[in-house]
Amino acid sequence: MDGFDQFNDAEKAEASELQRMIAIEQQKAQFQAQVHTFTDVCWDKCVDSPGSKLDHRTETCLVSCVERFIDTTLSITNRFTQMVQKGAH
Structure with missing residues (x-):
């Protein structure tokens, strides 16, 4: 390996x-x-x-809303991953 190859390896890294x-x-x-x-x-x-400050109803609503949003996002992501994996096979 010459100096040029080492330079390329450093650039690649x-x-x-x-x-x-x-x-x-x-x-x-x-x-x-x-x-x-x-x-x-x-x-x-x-x-x-x-x-x-937040009342109890508002706080409960916000927590529930975020949890459902996360659940939905994870579900969509998992479904998309499954579709990609099936397409790759």
């Missing part, structure tokens, strides 16, 4: 690390977008008028 870092940042952005969506949907559904 750097590119791989950059791709990994980009993927992590994309996952963070997707998570933040999901939280924003939870907030919008559940706020509109559960909060009639904002006050200094």
Whole structure:
């Protein structure tokens, strides 16, 4: 292996690390977008008028709303994964 091959290997390693870092940042952005969506949907559904603190009904509604949203998102993701796996075989 000459010096040029070592340079290519170093470039490949750097590119791989950059791709990994980009993927992590994309996952963070997707998570933040999901939280924003939870907030919008559940706020509109559960909060009639904002006050200094949440009453029990509003808090229960928000918790239930987020849990159902997570359940639905996981269900859709799992179904999509199954479809992709079946298509790959």
